[in-house]
Amino acid sequence: MLLRQLEPRSARTTAEVIKFALWPFAVMTVLNRVFIKAVNGFITDDFKPVYQAALDFVNRRPVYTANYDLVDPHYLYYPSGTLLIAPVAALHPEEARWLFILVNAAAILGAWYLLLRLFRFTLSSVVAPVLLFAMFMSETVTNTLVFTNINGCVLLAELIFIHLLLKRRDLWAGAALGLSLAVKPTLAPLLLIALARGQWKVFITALGVPVALTAIAWPLSKDPEKFFTRTAKYLFETRDYFNSSIPGNGEYYGLQPWLIWTIRVGMGVLVLISLWLLYRYYRQDELFFVCTASGVLLTASFLLLSLGQMYYSMMLFPFLMTVVLRNSVLRNWPAWLAVFGFMSYDKWLSDRWQHIGRDVEYLRITFGWGLLLIVVFCVLGDRYLAAKREGRLEFGIDPVWIKPVPSDGKTATTRMDSPSSANGSATATAKPISVEG
Structure with missing residues (x-):
């Protein structure tokens, strides 16, 4: 059956043309990133301190000895994370690094498949090669593999x-x-999603697993x-340095603390309003709410807290995938200008315009995250104000072209590509745009 799928044939539809064109690009890009760029490595090596920590752990030597005055990558995992990565010390450093690359590449591919299934697409859909190509062309996936860190596994944990x-x-x-929190706290904001949905049992294992692993690691x-x-x-x-958050870039450019805090608080207010609108009007539209709210929370954590690095943006893939939903907040060009800022692998350092090129390169991630949060706020705010002005808040805030308001005052039941709930009162099953081949 697989060989039959690979048999060369002429495309008969536009979807088949796109699939036939993009699958070779996607597959070859994956192979290039994993076996060429990642194996070649770069001056930045996130794996070296991880391997050294694993080696020190199994040999009962001190682990947390890094000199934080240097700008080299430091080992920052919790003791529970040290326990989880300790087995790599059984291998030669180069073999261990290759294994780490393969594990993270496999995790990213697993996340790609789960992301397709989350939005009800199959491997035979045109979305499959488009998404795979986009993921492995991005800076976040490329540098995760090249720098050899664990973010691919964190992304898989997020999708699961x-x-x-x-x-x-x-x-x-x-x-x-x-398991993710046992290594690093990147996904900790997602606990607020479980809290908003009243899924209290999540906290038992989400907190219990790292605590249990820490208890095991402590005496070892x-x-x-x-x-x-x-x-x-x-x-x-x-x-x-190597910090694209507002406080990080603020310190790099010498901004006054009061100005940094003013920007952080201002952006924080926009985030809180966006989250309130999502909770108030979309929490029953489960797929849209979970993916969009998680994206807002994670982006805010990258932008507003003490450390935000460009390749953290990998955790935003579920949010970006909501563009296939009719009520997505990402169906506008400013949203994708923002995405270009923090996802593109392009470098903007210029030999001719050095100062401008350096500023664009250093600030595009910060501006990208910030613009994305502003777009979400503006789209949701505009929907709310329009619904209030037209007297249809009780039916939700989606524009009428997405969900018409019936004249009899009852919730519309017309089938649409991606229905969203009305004021949290009717359960809606989100269905993405049909783009099957």
Whole structure:
């Protein structure tokens, strides 16, 4: 059957033309990123301190000994994360790095498949090669593999969490999130999604898994307490290098603290209003709400907290995929200008216009995250004001071209590509645009 699928034939539809054109590009891009760029590596090597920490852990030597005055990558995982990555110390450093690359590449491919299924697409749809190509062309996937860090596994944990959360399998959803939190706190904001949906059992395993792993790792470690007395302090500090958050770039460009805090608070207010509108009017449209709210929360954490790095943007793939839903907040060009800022692998350093090129390169991620949050706020705010002005808030805030308001005052039941709930009172099953081949 597989060989039959690979048999060369002429496309008969536009969808088949796109698939036949993009599958070779997607597959070859994956192979290039995994076996060429990643294996070649780069001056930035996130794996070296991880391997050294694993080696120190299994040999009962101190782990948290990094000199934080240097700009080299530091080992920042929790003791529970050290326990999880310890097996790599059994291999030669180069073999261990290759294994880490393959594991993360496999995790990203697994996340790609789960993302397709989350929005009800199959491998035979035109979306499959488009999404695969877009993911592996992005800076976030490319540098995750080239720098050899664990973000691919974190993305897979996020997709598993979202799938299980939507299926109301709370304990298993929490376990998937907990494994991620045992290594690094990137996905911690997603606990607020479970809280908003009243899925309390998620917290049992999401917090229990890292606590249990820490309890196991503690007596096996030489200096586990140093993470909390030394490394944690560094994590809460704002560094002015390799940091695209508002405080990070603010310190790099020498902004006054009051101005940095004004920008952070202002953006925080926009985020809170956006989250309130999502909760108030979309929480029963489960797929849209979970993916959009998680994207807003994660983007806000990258932008507003002490550390935000460009390749964290990988965790926004579920949010970006909502563009296939009719009520998506991303169906406008400013949203994708923002996405270009933090996803593009392009470099803007210029030999001719050095100062301008450097500023564009350093600020495009910050501006991209910020613009994305502004777009979400503006789209939701415009929908709310329009619905209020037209006296249809009780039916939700989706524009009438998405969900017409019936004249009899009852919730419309007309089947649409991607219905959204009305004021949280009617359950809606989101269905993406049909783009099957």
